[in-house]
Amino acid sequence: MEDLELVIRPEDYSLLTDLYQLTMTACYVGEKLDQQRASFELSVRRLPKGFGYLIAMGLAQVLEYLEKFQFSEAQISALQTSGIFDHAPEQFWTLLKGSRFEGDVWAVPEGTAVFANEPLLRVEAPLWQAQIAETYLLNTINYQTLVATRAARMRDVAGENATLLEFGTRRAFSPQGSVWAARAALAGGLDATSNVLAALKLGRKPTGTMAHSLVMALNALEGTESQAFTAFHHYFPGAPLLIDTYDTIAAAETLSKQLKAGEIQLAGVRIDSGDLLELSKKVRPLLPEVSIFASGDLDEYRIADLKAKGAQIDGYGLGTQLVTGAPVNGVYKLVEIDGIPVMKEATGKVTYPGRKQIFRQAGVSDRLGLMNEDANGEIPLLQLVFKQGQRIAESETIAQIRDRATKSVQSLPEPARQLENPIAFPVELSHALSELTDRTRQRRHLS
Incomplete structure (x- = not known):
């Protein structure tokens, strides 16, 4: 069966x-x-x-x-x-x-x-x-x-102060893959994951906000978007809110009034659609002390573009582009x-033939050699x-x-870290490995 x-x-x-x-x-x-x-x-x-x-x-x-x-x-x-x-x-x-x-x-x-x-x-x-x-x-x-590499690139672009959250479970290639992806993302530089199983297995606290469905359901059954936010905060006080279900700016204006009146506490807001650049700039003066998170198929290139154009974004939710993409x-x-x-x-x-070692001169170059070679002041990896x-x-x-x-990542020269047309880090073959490669090739052709 x-x-x-x-x-x-x-x-x-x-x-x-x-x-x-x-x-x-x-x-x-x-x-x-x-x-x-x-x-x-x-x-x-x-x-x-x-x-x-x-x-x-x-x-x-x-x-x-x-x-x-x-x-x-x-x-x-x-x-x-x-x-x-x-x-x-x-x-x-x-x-x-x-x-x-x-x-x-x-x-x-x-x-x-x-x-x-x-x-x-x-x-x-x-x-x-x-x-x-x-x-x-x-x-x-x-x-x-x-x-892990995508996570490291995103962290390198976003900077050490940005909050980066892994939201890729629904896009990973399998349930098992989603747990591995969460682990690799955290190890590569992200701050937290929404994957509850992965977070708890790794001794972390899972993180997240809400989906549009909660806002739509409570809005339809209990009154307004604002009442939906109030209901959510009743059970999760101060939790970040997703504000782009209907009118992002109108939602931010309402929350601004409630904050000024001392009616609510708010850790952050998330914008998942629309023009993230313009919306973040309009939300910032309304909620100057509240963290603004952005999500929606973001990658390191989009993060770099948003930063370059002055987006008022404190953190990013990263999913599809983090856990999928060109394979290794x-x-x-x-x-x-x-x-x-x-x-x-x-x-x-x-x-290349033979058992090898990577000899690294930090920030300068790598030498790919044989296991029995001396390090010559380099670091064997x-x-x-x-x-x-x-x-x-x-x-x-x-x-x-x-x-x-x-x-x-920080030890690498800038050309190897750049997003556009990165220049390969120098990796040289040792004299011993080059000679072994030639001998191995000759031996096969003579056999």
């Missing part, structure tokens, strides 16, 4: 993969290669259009996945019943039954700015384990990195097998977070990750 609930639980993680990860594993077992030590690196070949950097995110969920990785008897039975693996070696099933992740993971800390062709993480493990992890790792890191096309490629460096040479998809199947990295709070993201 179909499972229409389709809820993902930790015990399902091992099957949340593409079929070819399992068929390749069966092949590795049959060819007696499954236990060969392999290294895979996750990187982005090209930044999304208009991006000058990425903010790495999603590592926490990767580590949770690897800690809980296993195949249950029910899952193995379901795979056997499918008929796809009828010709797979018997040892394939034995391997799955005793499965636990046994490898090492190196990763840049969440909140770190990274660039094209730099590994966000590397998995070093028995070939079949490093292979089968690909799908889940790409899913969580690609999406959370996208949202991270790839996960084999770079070493049994100590032998390997590389992909397909046109437009070349990868990839850190060991999982060793021999055991997690060794301490969990970080959202506040810690957000602080790192803020400092990472």
Whole structure:
């Protein structure tokens, strides 16, 4: 029978993969290669259009996945019943039954700015384990990195004093995605989320205002828009109010009179439609001490435009453009097998061989080199977070990750941060990596 609930639980993680990860594993077992030590690196070949950097995110969920990785008897039975693996070696099933992740993971800390062709993480493990992890790792890191980067760009444009709220749950790509998006947005620089589940799981207080439906319903059934506001404040004193259901300026004028008369308290008002620039300028003198929030498909470009034109806006509700958009096309490629460096040479998809390290000279340049190279006063970004199947990295709070993201962005040169035609941060190949790339290419052509 179909499972229409389709809820993902930790015990399902091992099957949340593409079929070819399992068929390749069966092949590795049959060819007696499954236990060969392999290294895979996750990187982005090209930044999304208009991006000058990425903010790495999603590592926490990767580590949770690897800690809980296993195949249950029910899952193995379901795979056997499918008929796809009828010709797979018997040892394939034995391997799955005793499965636990046994490898090492190196990763840049969440909140770190990274660039094209730099590994966000590397998995070093028995070939079949490093292979089968690909799908889940790409899913969580690609999406959370996208949202965290958009959040960081919005924060960079809006400034440190603006209040930025994540409102993207209804536009995220799934219920699970909405929770990940809320986490990535907060870690990338936003102040709060309207997603109640995400907020409470992350030890935060959810935030929000109201929808137009409440104003319309109470207006229709109980009297006026003003009475709708009064009713809402009866249960949530001083809460921000959505004032653009009918006439934004008329609503602001009424609230202004009530404030002057001492009849109400008001933390803020939100404008969700119309000309945000002009409306904010007209509302400001009416409500000079009240925070004005704007929402409605806003992104970093729109925020920059509103600020440049003198909009009187104190904060922004950010949804669709934050949690959707051009994807981060991270790839996960084999770079070493049994100590032998390997590389992909397909046109437009070349990868560099060997286990690598990012050496950063803060605010100046990055050097992409091999793991065994000396730092030469630079900062090595990839850190060991999982060793021999055991997690060794301490969990970080959202506040810690957000602080790192803020400092990472601020340390970048202005050309890499600009919204229009950003100039790529310099990433140089080390002499050792260049030589290894040439030798690896020559070896393949001679074989």
